[in-house]
Amino acid sequence: MIYMSSGEKDVSLDELIEKLNYDLEWEYAAAIQYIQHHSTISGAQYNNIRDELAVHANEEIQHAIQLADQIEYLGGDPTIKVEEIKTSDNSKExxxxxxxxxxxxxRRYKKRIRWAESLEEYATAEAIRKILVTEQEHEMDLMDALDL
Ligand SMILES: [Fe+2]
Ligand SMILES: [Fe+2]
Known part of the structure; x- marks a missing residue:
C-alpha cells in the first residue's frame, strides 16, 4: 500500500476509494432530494428555483456516474448505498x-482533490474539480433563491 503526504495527513489509495464511495452515497441522496424538493416546493417566489432543482437533480446523477467510474478505475467497488435524504413541509427550509x-x-470535494493529487491520481482530481465547479453553481443558485 502506498502512502503519500496530502499536507494534512497521509492518505492511502484505499482510503481515497472509501471516501469517494461516501461521496457517491451523498450524490445519490442529493439527486433524490432534489427530485422530491422540485416536485413539492410551493410559492410564486420559488418558480425559478423549482425549475433549477430539476436541473440540479440531473447534474447530481451525472456526478454519481462520474464518481462511480473513478472508483471503478481506481480498483474499488462503487456503492449502492444512499445517504440520508432531508425534506420539510416548509419550502424555505x-x-x-x-x-x-x-x-x-x-468541503468534501476540496479535500478529495488534494488527496487524489497527493496519490498522483490526476485524472481523478480533474474529474472531481469539474464536479466541484457544478456544486459551486448549485450553491449560488440556492443562495440567490434564499436572498443570501
Ligand atoms: Fe453533486
Ligand atoms: Fe450539487
Missing amino acids: MLEQDLEGERDAI
Missing part, C-alpha cells in the same frame, strides 16, 4: 437543506 448539502459537498 427545503432550500436551506439543499444549500447545506451543497456546502458539505464542496
Whole structure:
C-alpha cells in the first residue's frame, strides 16, 4: 500500500476509494432530494428555483456516474448505498437543506482533490474539480433563491 503526504495527513489509495464511495452515497441522496424538493416546493417566489432543482437533480446523477467510474478505475467497488435524504413541509427550509448539502459537498470535494493529487491520481482530481465547479453553481443558485 502506498502512502503519500496530502499536507494534512497521509492518505492511502484505499482510503481515497472509501471516501469517494461516501461521496457517491451523498450524490445519490442529493439527486433524490432534489427530485422530491422540485416536485413539492410551493410559492410564486420559488418558480425559478423549482425549475433549477430539476436541473440540479440531473447534474447530481451525472456526478454519481462520474464518481462511480473513478472508483471503478481506481480498483474499488462503487456503492449502492444512499445517504440520508432531508425534506420539510416548509419550502424555505427545503432550500436551506439543499444549500447545506451543497456546502458539505464542496468541503468534501476540496479535500478529495488534494488527496487524489497527493496519490498522483490526476485524472481523478480533474474529474472531481469539474464536479466541484457544478456544486459551486448549485450553491449560488440556492443562495440567490434564499436572498443570501
Ligand atoms: Fe453533486
Ligand atoms: Fe450539487
